[in-house]
Amino acid sequence: MRRVPGAQLVVGGAVVRNGRVLAARRRYPEASRGGWELPGGKVEPGEDPGAALVREVTEELGLDVRVTGRLPGEQRIDDRLVLRVLLAEVVAGEPVPREHDALRWLGPEELDRVAWLPADVPFLDDLRAVLLQGHRLEGGNTGGAVRIGRTVRRTWGPWTPAVHRLLDHLRRHGVRCVPEVLGTDALGREVLTYLPGTVVDVDREQLADDELADLARWTRDLHEAVAGFEDPGPWRFFGVERPTLVAHNDLAPYNVCVEGGRLTGVFDWDLAGPSTPLHELAHLAWNGVPLFRPVPAAEAARRLRLVATAYGGVDARELLHAVPLRVQLAVDGIRTAVARGDEGMRNLLLVGEPERTENALARLLERLPGIDEALGRC
Numbered sequence: 092m093r094r095v096p097g098a099q100l101v102v103g104g105a106v107v108r109n110g111r112v113l114a115a116r117r118r119y120p121e122a123s124r125g126g127w128e129l130p131g132g133k134v135e136p137g138e139d140p141g142a143a144l145v146r147e148v149t150e151e152l153g154l155d156v157r158v159t160g161r162l163p164g165e166q167r168i169d170d171r172l173v174l175r176v177l178l179a180e181v182v183a184g185e186p187v188p189r190e191h192d193a194l195r196w197l198g199p200e201e202l203d204r205v206a207w208l209p210a211d212v213p214f215l216d217d218l219r220a221v222l223l224q225g226h227r228l229e230g231g232n233t234g235g236a237v238r239i240g241r242t243v244r245r246t247w248g249p250w251t252p253a254v255h256r257l258l259d260h261l262r263r264h265g266v267r268c269v270p271e272v273l274g275t276d277a278l279g280r281e282v283l284t285y286l287p288g289t290v291v292d293v294d295r296e297q298l299a300d301d302e303l304a305d306l307a308r309w310t311r312d313l314h315e316a317v318a319g320f321e322d323p324g325p326w327r328f329f330g331v332e333r334p335t336l337v338a339h340n341d342l343a344p345y346n347v348c349v350e351g352g353r354l355t356g357v358f359d360w361d362l363a364g365p366s367t368p369l370h371e372l373a374h375l376a377w378n379g380v381p382l383f384r385p386v387p388a389a390e391a392a393r394r395l396r397l398v399a400t401a402y403g404g405v406d407a408r409e410l411l412h413a414v415p416l417r418v419q420l421a422v423d424g425i426r427t428a429v430a431r432g433d434e435g436m437r438n439l440l441l442v443g444e445p446e447r448t449e450n451a452l453a454r455l456l457e458r459l460p461g462i463d464e465a466l467g468r469c
Contacts, residue, residue, distance in 0.1 A: 103129035110225035110239030115191040126208040286356025288348025301352040307401035326364030334365030343378030373417035392465035
């Protein structure tokens with residue numbers, strides 16, 4: 092719009108965190124009381140608009156923010172004031188309503204649930220598009236999951252309906268740490284509940300003993316819950332001869348979250364599909380012991396026994412010798428999926444797969460006799 096001659100610029104802050112924007116309810120003046128706005132204030136003569144927003148948000152809310160961009164256009168508030176909206180992210184702090192009487196974090200589907208002041212309304216469509224981008228979650232190379240508030244959004248695939256039926260089945264059977272299916276969003280992505288907790292950086296750390304044992308116990312609960320569950324799919328995971336159950340198929344530190352030594356969530360179910368308990372546990376051992384690293388033989392044997400004991404009914408040596416077959420299945424599966432046009436799997440090529448895993452497997456095969464011997468001494 093054309094700037095009103097002599098009008099003073101007001102900056103509103105679309106302060107975004109995890110795919111939600113901070114809305115503030117006015118308590119004065121009387122004409123605006125009860126209306127919701129994007130917090131901000133007037134730009135002083137000679138002041139940079141971004142600096143003005145940082146100052147106003149600090150004064151009004153006690154937040155330290157960083158300006159990241161702006162929404163298109165400007166809107167007249169009255170003959171004296173014109174509103175521009177800048178995008179910002181939280182650097183530090185939690186908002187406190189010093190000049191407002193209420194605050195709310197709103198996701199893209201919640202923007203229309205409050206009574207916005209008239210000048211803010213024209214910005215909502217562009218703001219909604221920004222919020223739908225969400226906050227990219229760390230870890231994983233195939234799905235592009237983003238967080239929006241208490242939800243996670245992922246691209247829908249041909250396997251997604253079968254995965255959702257599996258998740259619904261597990262929740263009905265009381266399996267803990269499983270996300271709830273909430274539907275789809277405006278971009279056609281699946282919407283699941285966000286699972287809180289800490290994700291271990293598998294490249295630098297490993298699951299603690301109590302965390303690894305709890306994951307193995309959870310795996311047993313999963314396998315017991317899927318007994319009798321059948322679904323025609325289609326599934327993304329394939330290649331197992333004579334499967335006996337539907338498994339997660341990618342149990343690893345990067346796909347779970349933990350807190351206080353306990354499992355709090357298991358996510359990235361896209362590779363769920365027909366498999367066997369031993370294949371599931373072998374993949375867990377590869378990533379959780381972890382056998383892809385040059386772990387000393389005695390330590391590898393101890394952690395293998397930890398997994399086997401926590402799961403129950405499986406021999407640690409049998410588990411060890413199942414690992415190479417399961418890893419090779421993953422390597423072959425990546426190549427086959429890429430050849431079939433699976434774009435998510437194609438992303439793995441960008442991080443050096445499956446050659447990286449093949450090289451790690453070759454090194455495990457060299458160490459395997461030593462680990463086997465250590466298991467015999469346990």
